Amino acid sequence: MQTEVIIAGFGGQGVLFAGQLLAYAAMDEGKQVTWIPSYGPEMRGGTANCTVIISDEEIGSPLVFHPKAVIAMNRPSLDKYEPMIKPGGVLIINSSMVDRKATRTDIKVVEVDANVVAEKLGDKRLSNMVLLGALLHQLGVMPAEAIEKALRSHLPERHHKLLPQNYEALHEGARFQVVEI
Amino acid sequence: MQTEVIIAGFGGQGVLFAGQLLAYAAMDEGKQVTWIPSYGPEMRGGTANCTVIISDEEIGSPLVFHPKAVIAMNRPSLDKYEPMIKPGGVLIINSSMVDRKATRTDIKVVEVDANVVAEKLGDKRLSNMVLLGALLHQLGVMPAEAIEKALRSHLPERHHKLLPQNYEALHEGARFQVVEI
Amino acid sequence: MDMIDNDTETLVYSRPNSLTDVSTHYCPGCTHGIAHRLIAEVIDEMNIREKMIGVASVGCSVFAYNYFNFDFVQAPHGRAPAMATGVKRVLPEKVVMTYQGDGDMASIGMAEIVHAATRGENITVFFINNTNYGMTGGQMAPTTLPGQKTTSSQNGRDVETQGYPIRAAELLSQLDGSSYVVRRSLNDPKNIRLAKKAIRMAFEVQLRGLGFSMIEFLSICPTNWGMSASASMTWLENNMIPYYPLGDYKVHPAVAEIKI
Amino acid sequence: MDMIDNDTETLVYSRPNSLTDVSTHYCPGCTHGIAHRLIAEVIDEMNIREKMIGVASVGCSVFAYNYFNFDFVQAPHGRAPAMATGVKRVLPEKVVMTYQGDGDMASIGMAEIVHAATRGENITVFFINNTNYGMTGGQMAPTTLPGQKTTSSQNGRDVETQGYPIRAAELLSQLDGSSYVVRRSLNDPKNIRLAKKAIRMAFEVQLRGLGFSMIEFLSICPTNWGMSASASMTWLENNMIPYYPLGDYKVHPAVAEIKI
Amino acid sequence: MARELMKGNEAVAEAAVRAGVAAYFGYPITPQTELLEYMSRRMPELGRAFVQAESELAAVNMVYGAACTGQRVMSSSSSPGVSLMMEGVSYIAGTELPMVLVDVMRGGPGLGNIAPAQGDYNQIVHGGGHGDYHSIVLAPANVQEAVDFMALAFDLAEKYRSVTVVLMDGMLGQMMEPCELPAMLPMKTEFPDWAVTGAKGRERRFLTSINLNPTQQEITNLRMLNRWAQVEANEIRYREYFMEDAKYAVVAYGSAGRISLSAVRTARAEGIKVGLLRPITLSPFPREAIYQASRKLDGMLVVEMSSGQMLDDVLAATRFTVPTEFCARIGGVVPYPDEVLDSIRNLVKGPLTTEGHPRDRWLKRMAERN
Amino acid sequence: MARELMKGNEAVAEAAVRAGVAAYFGYPITPQTELLEYMSRRMPELGRAFVQAESELAAVNMVYGAACTGQRVMSSSSSPGVSLMMEGVSYIAGTELPMVLVDVMRGGPGLGNIAPAQGDYNQIVHGGGHGDYHSIVLAPANVQEAVDFMALAFDLAEKYRSVTVVLMDGMLGQMMEPCELPAMLPMKTEFPDWAVTGAKGRERRFLTSINLNPTQQEITNLRMLNRWAQVEANEIRYREYFMEDAKYAVVAYGSAGRISLSAVRTARAEGIKVGLLRPITLSPFPREAIYQASRKLDGMLVVEMSSGQMLDDVLAATRFTVPTEFCARIGGVVPYPDEVLDSIRNLVKGPLTTEGHPRDRWLKRMAERN
Amino acid sequence: MPPKGRIVVNEAYCKGCELCVGACPQNVLGLAADHITAKGYHPATLISEGCTGCGICGIICPEAAITIYREKTGVVRATS
Amino acid sequence: MPPKGRIVVNEAYCKGCELCVGACPQNVLGLAADHITAKGYHPATLISEGCTGCGICGIICPEAAITIYREKTGVVRATS
Ligand SMILES: Cc1ncc(C[n+]2csc(CCOP(=O)(O)OP(=O)(O)O)c2C)c(N)n1
Ligand SMILES: Cc1ncc(C[n+]2csc(CCOP(=O)(O)OP(=O)(O)O)c2C)c(N)n1
Ligand code: SF4
Ligand code: SF4
Ligand code: SF4
Ligand code: SF4
Ligand code: SF4
Ligand code: SF4
Ligand SMILES: [Mg+2]
Ligand SMILES: [Mg+2]
Secondary structure, eight states: OEEEEEEEEETTSSHHHHHHHHHHHHHHTTOEEEEEEOOSGGGTTSEEEEEEEEESSOOOOSOOSSOSEEEEOSHHHHHHHGGGSOTTOEEEEETTTOOSOOOOSSSEEEEEOHHHHHHHTTOGGGHHHHHHHHHHHHHOSSOHHHHHHHHHHHSOGGGGGGHHHHHHHHHHHHTOOBOOO | OEEEEEEEEETTSSHHHHHHHHHHHHHHTTOEEEEEEOOSGGGTTSEEEEEEEEESSOOOOSOOSSOSEEEEOSHHHHHHHGGGSOTTOEEEEETTTOOSOOOOSSSEEEEEOHHHHHHHTTOGGGHHHHHHHHHHHHHOSSOHHHHHHHHHHHSOGGGGGGHHHHHHHHHHHHTOOBOOO | OOOOOOSSEEEEEOOOTTBOSOOOOSOTTOTHHHHHHHHHHHHHHHTOGGGEEEEEOSSGGGGHHHHBSSEEEEOOTTOHHHHHHHHHHHOTTSEEEEEEEHHIIIIITHHHHHHHHHTTOSOEEEEEEOSEETTTTSEEOTTOOTTOOBTTBTTOOOHHHHOOOOOHHHHHHTSTTEEEEEEEEOSSHHHHHHHHHHHHHHHHHHHTTOOEEEEEEEOOOHHHHTSOHHHHHHHIIIIIHHHSOOEEEEEOHHHHTOOO | OOOOOOSSEEEEEOOOTTBOSOOOOSOTTOTHHHHHHHHHHHHHHHTOGGGEEEEEOSSGGGGHHHHBSSEEEEOOTTOHHHHHHHHHHHOTTSEEEEEEEHHIIIIITHHHHHHHHHTTOSOEEEEEEOSEETTTTSEEOTTOOTTOOBTTBTTOOOHHHHOOOOOHHHHHHTSTTEEEEEEEEOSSHHHHHHHHHHHHHHHHHHHTTOOEEEEEEEOOOHHHHTSOHHHHHHHIIIIIHHHSOOEEEEEOHHHHTOOO | OOEEEEEHHHHHHHHHHHTTOOEEEEOOOTTTHHHHHHHHHHHHHTTOEEEEOSSHHHHHHHHHHHHTTTOOEEEEEOHHHHHTTHHHHHHHHHTTOOEEEEEEEBSOSTTBOSSBOOTTHHHHHTTSSSSSOOOEEEOOSSHHHHHHHHHHHHHHHHHTTOEEEEEEEHHHHHOEEEEEOOOOOOOOOOOOTTOOSOOSSSOOOEEOOBOSSHHHHHHHHHHHHHHHHHHHHHOOOEEEESOTTOSEEEEOOHHHHHHHHHHHHHHHHTTOOEEEEEESEEESOOHHHHHHHHHTOSEEEEEESSSSHHHHHHHHHHTTOSOEEEEEOOTTOOOOHHHHHHHHHHHHHSOOOSSSOHHHHHHHHHHHHO | OOEEEEEHHHHHHHHHHHTTOOEEEEOOOTTTHHHHHHHHHHHHHTTOEEEEOSSHHHHHHHHHHHHTTTOOEEEEEOHHHHHTTHHHHHHHHHTTOOEEEEEEEBSOSTTBOSSBOOTTHHHHHTTSSSSSOOOEEEOOSSHHHHHHHHHHHHHHHHHTTOEEEEEEEHHHHHOEEEEEOOOOOOOOOOOOTTOOSOOTTSOOOEEOOBOSSHHHHHHHHHHHHHHHHHHHHHOOOEEEESOTTOSEEEEOOHHHHHHHHHHHHHHHHTTOOEEEEEESEEESOOHHHHHHHHHTOSEEEEEESSSSHHHHHHHHHHTTOSOEEEEEOOTTOOOOHHHHHHHHHHHHHSOOOSSSOHHHHHHHHHHHHO | OOOOEEEEEOTTTOOOOOHHHHHOTTOOEEEOTTOOOTTSOOOEEEOSSOOOOOOHHHHHOTTOOEEEEEEOSSOOOOOO | OOOOEEEEEOTTTOOOOOHHHHHOTTOOEEEOTTOOOTTSOOOEEEOSSOOOOOOHHHHHOTTOOEEEEEEOSSOOOOOO
16 A cells, blocks of 8 residues: 655745655654655745655655645645546645635545634644644544654654644644535 | 888987888888887886888788887897897897897898997987988888988978988998898 | 936836846845846946856856846856856957856866966956855855854864865965956945946956956855845855955056046 | 994985885986975984875876885875875874975866865975976976976967966965965075975974975976976076065964974 | 664765764765765764865865775765766776765756756766776665665775765655664774875885886786676676566666666556566676576566666667667656556567667657657 | 878877867877877967866866857867866767867776777767767777868767767877878858857857756757767768678777787788778767678677777677677787787687677686786 | 935846845835735835935845836936 | 095986086086996096085985985084
């Protein structure tokens, strides 16, 4: 079993970190995992994305053309990645930043007003956690606790006071439901 | 028909120029010809040699292991090249500079007291011409006049006053006879 | 730039013609942009756009050829002065400039810049000193200040093991072949005006065949310095200018006579 | 060198131990030999032969490792300072020297020498300025004097197209990392004595961890200059010393305190 | 040992540290820079040598100098930077010194781009520097292998007094994967009898690559060639997947190898009897293994991120006896497994031929695509 | 035209001058230096550009700059110096510019020596720089060919916007042979539409090798590959001697080729039906010609002044179907015709085999010798 | 009375770096907090009256994004 | 009275460059015109009385070919 996730958005939206967290959690659960970012100067101020693959066996390509799931944190990401998702896959849209609906009907789509939720939680930088919570809930590869554990063990000690907020963001995200079409 | 000549001695004895002259002469006679020197810094103050090949057809290797003829202007050259000469070949020794006799009996050996002859002609730097004269005489690939012509056409104009001396050196060289064994 | 005035208004400033209509990839506030603009303005004013051949280097300004509205080539990292030499030797009537970062010119390209200068190569070099390797993400450059933190001097540049900064203008001014070598700063309007004058002078030097000219521009890199553009300007003023004094390091007597 | 006196005679001078019993390949009179000898004498006197690691360069002195009686490595053309950096960084207790010609150090190796100096690399560089590329048969070097004829400046070095000579000592003294940078000449006994003192000082600098030291030796190349050795010495005195003034170009205050 | 999630570049750096590297010399270049940055922090912290050189040219010569002392030393770079090292690499090879170089390839030629590519195969495998020499080349396909190959690279370099290159690409350098890091090895305390360390209480030593006498140089070259024959006899490494019953095989290394693995798995799921042979040592090349495998195959597919630089070596290994096709994306484009899968399907579909050159057919297909 | 007796290096220089070279940039190195020295005098005399660069690295980048203007430009060097040019060559190739480089090979690796050798075949033919690119490589075997190939090199470089290398060795550079020099060509007055000459009355132009977008880079690479296919179709050159009725053939290029010719002649005189196939373009390689020739042969002998770098290309060309032996001297040692003759005799004597690798057998023979 | 001027910020170029804001001697510049350019920046804009057309913002703008006009009273031409 | 000295020229090293000849303050050095070393040079030699053992020839000799002795009168040690 192999699950591929692409997380995409503007640089600075916490795209890469959300992906790493997912990867850490999967690793700690004993899975095979790869994380690969877009990189380099052309990314400066532009878009950023990363691909995370979680699998039970040795992972071949860390890049996939047809991911199982996508988190689209802005409009260009939605435009680019929606068509690629595997039928039956999952699309999480940050509806705070995206001004259109999904068009695919063969996938599960969740619209998450992540910026609003995050700001309610007191820190707009938590939007990536909210979206990650939504994703995990739909994907079912790991319990939300796995991410919480990963946060605890991989967030530097000095940031641990932020853990409760992060947990809550994950839980809030998980409450969003699939859009009925 | 191909004739290979090696001229060897100390740097400064006119080894390379004698070889070039031979090559010019052969070229002007319509022959194929190659001239190749030893080169590089390790030659500094040490030995110098060049190989001249004169032929009627396209010349393959410009280097040969068994030359038809050798001019040995010093002892190390004699030691090195005497054994390589083709049976029936020619060895010209500058006996002014070499303190031993040739040992081969299957070749024609000419001992030329070139320094003495040259000094008699008024310029000890003419010893290479004396030896070249001896070589040409034995080799018979070209008349001595060919070398004279080459001298005329390839010696810079300002040195032309030296031509008669050079001619004479060639002629004096031609007078030396093969050593009877 | 064209000064199109109308009845009631004077056009005080507009984008120079020698820049293309392309938005740069530089980070907000990056002084690469100011340097570009000034060079373009001078080229407009001197009306030499059609004579220009630029040599871009490897660094954040690698795409300079996209922004300058004249002929350009793009050199391997550090080799712009050699490439410019090649261009200038076959096209001596053209005005040839290189545009190089501090990693490019003062590190990997040290041999080429010193020799272009000593040859008195009749080219103009624009040197952007932003105390780090911007493009590759902020590593130490030869110009990084003692104690300055970069991604490859994470505890601050330790002069004992990582050496001292290079003052390029001082160094190149030592060479008999250099004719006009100055340092300017892009941190405030006054210094920017002075920088522009120097650019003008450098091109004049080249047009008159007086040989090698080089302008070092003290610059900012807000992204890798981790500061806002205006905080970066202050940092430049407080830290860079004391270490890299502004001024004219070499003005050949023949250059000193030029009036602009 | 061992000073073995007997009853009636004092040994005033004999070949130093730090030279091997090998005859050099240098041309008669070549001052590479004098430089070798002086370095070996100082090493004997300081008793550091067993601590020495030399870095030979590419030039007539490429075989220096055959002549110096201590450990040696041989660098690619121009890269001796980089190689020496590699050696010194892993063996900081050893005394590391490079021995480089003017083509090697001031032309192809310009980036490496400038950066070794600016890093304050704790090594000693011996620089043989003989105004040409000896080994390859006398081409123009960066140090060739204006108007000087070489096989690649056959009408005399034309500064307009071939550039100006580089004064290496002056240039390197500009760098904050250099601690001891001087120019000496090997043309007569007095200057040779001064050269030897400088060698001593350079090694002292390194032994005390004071950083980069470099001695430029004005040298002759009788073969390619086409003069006898003694005529070459005169030429050096009349032509080189005026262009390359002898003296101390950089003496770090900590170095100035060393008494030898 | 605990598994850590690490970026390839950083994992390689830490692996080198644990293998006892005494000195690192490098210059920043994407997509390798994290390796240098990691070393800039880690080496001084351990009291070891780190120098950010003024250029790759200087870096390789610093390595040259440090290698002369018998210590474990290394550099790392990416394509254009590696080109600048070619003279130094030839010198190091000619001096018969151990050296480890990590090359994190990017798109080329020229400045190209910073995306993953395998276009430097020829440069690294067939000698980008002048003269007759060989380097040992190890091509990891995942972060764990990259980690494991660092200690191996130092061991092989020392055993055979050889330049050893760990050839990766931007994908491997930039991706994170879990890996187990080896224990920290103690630093070397004994040094070979050629090491230049100061002639204390022994005869002087010198290390050089000049042999003005060609006969001497020939002897040196023959010694190196004979040593290389030993490397070929002992050190060939490759990995096979699903090859036991395979009728078809993909040959691919590094990132292309792991991408192909995905495709091979899917193809197997479709019932295609295809396997994967992944060369790990690109030099020495697993010529015989490929030849033996090829004799049981109906067809082969070579997958690369270059225009078939390894392809020629594979064809030579098979002696052109097996129908072979080629699948590649170049210039920094990374092929998706789906593209490789398509190529496998097409291979099976046929026609199978040993005529013509697989590169020519590929080039035609690419032209049609665009 | 009158024949002149000229040193290879000087003849090449004069031939380049007559082909209209507008700028020469170089750095002294034996055994190439006479070429630079000749240019230092000749170019300024004609009002053309000559710069003795500070290094080969600078020289190749001066060439890069000058080539951008559409002029005929060149450099020359020898092995270690050529290694320093690898980055620049890759850039020039990636920018699709014409450039002519003369490489007068010497013994290596490393500093090696200044004697003639062919150890840089792989570097020059198979891409010593990073990335996917090809150079056209011409290998003259005598001074006349060297002269003739200069104009050809410029023509090919321009026609295919390609790096073109005239690959010689110290023997050819240092020897004198009669040659006919071509007439002086007028200088170019028209320049291609990519030439950077100042945007006077036209749109600006720029020349670069960066393509941050891999897809763009791939398009560039494919364009270059397709152009290379044209080169392979049109520009393969080789020369045959005594091949009509040959049962055996020697394959050798450059100096090794002419040395082999001597041996072949003697062998013919002994009644051995042996011919010589001398590749002139080493890249593109006369693969098909060798394959076709090989089908009529009982055995082949490859002669090189390297450890069999071309040998592998020959074996691949024959698809390993013809028994092949190898004869080489390396590291600057020049084989005598007698050694080649011996190898021919041994080939004929047999045993003839396609098993094993000819290089291994040669290495064993060399070991026994020493 | 100070001269009157106005500026036009080209949003295709402005990256909201605020250098002009800090440099304006009249303090009449600010970022348009409610407005985002296609590239995602809040562009500079005149936030109050009082621009003199002095040209300083043009001198510091790294993007050459500003065009500056001054009402005619006498003819003054800024040189940056 | 000047001190008395003598020198020994090692012919394995001497290349007859004459630098010592020119440098000797006593003019007691010359080349042995009648004698050639294995390397083919006329070596330096004392051609007349009067060597003081001053050490100067040793200071200039590029080949370190000269050994210099001085008769003991007081103990003086040359530093070159
Ligand atoms: C040979 C080579 N080495 C390294 C690099 C990677 N590289 C690209 S830009 C750069 C540094 C640029 O810094 P700088 O010149 O200071 O320009 P900035 O980006 O700061 O303006 C480096 C090291 C390269 N492209 N080529
Ligand atoms: C990369 C490279 N380029 C060129 C050469 C050829 N080369 C050998 S020595 C030398 C010049 C040496 O001149 P210099 O450093 O002044 O030393 P000198 O012989 O004068 O003492 C050159 C160019 C080389 N060996 N390697
Ligand atoms: S990284 Fe620094 S130098 Fe580069 S564009 Fe951004 S601010 Fe400017
Ligand atoms: S060529 Fe010149 S530098 Fe070289 S050994 Fe001879 S005299 Fe000395
Ligand atoms: S022109 Fe002057 S006053 Fe007007 S906005 Fe710009 S800086 Fe301010
Ligand atoms: S300085 Fe220019 S780019 Fe910056 S905010 Fe002002 S107008 Fe915009
Ligand atoms: S020691 Fe002095 S006096 Fe004696 S030979 Fe030497 S220089 Fe002359
Ligand atoms: S200086 Fe030395 S080498 Fe020269 S002649 Fe005198 S003893 Fe001989
Ligand atoms: Mg910078
Ligand atoms: Mg020199």
